[in-house]
Amino acid sequence: MRTVPLRIAATVELASLVVLLANLATVHLPVLASALGPLHGCAYLVAIALTVERAGRRSRATALCLVPGVGGLLAATSVRRHLDPPTGRSTSWP
Template identity: 70%
Template sequence: MPLRLAATVELVSLVVLLANLATVHLDGVAALVGPVHGCAYLVAVALTVARAGWRSRAAALSVVPAVGGWAAAVALERAAGAAG
């Protein structure tokens, strides 16, 4: 659950940043949402590595920008389902 939350925050914040860039390009939005996006990305990677280890498929997926957290969460859920 925390990984899915971090992945959602990462994706939504990226959409906000890109929408801001494509439309009005307000510096305040970028200054506020940019660090949130970066932290959510790092949290998603850290949660994945803490759960699956550095040398896992999920860890490799987690470093993909924007969708890596979601892909890692799906991979971990499938692995947990296959394990029992």
């Protein structure tokens, strides 16, 4: 369950990006953009920080998390694949 906070941050990042883009493509409400822009940025940075904490700075998961929008979810999947579920110890990163 070590990836739950990362998955939450990645989901918030993706959802806020989708709403921001939908707002931009339709009505473009400045108040919505000013509220969701910082939320999206914060969720993006939290996803990066959590990935670096769990996978290390020089890992494939960290490179994946730098992709805006879906990178956090890809990184969470990568981190989860490399954790040994019974012991919670990490295996070697490719």
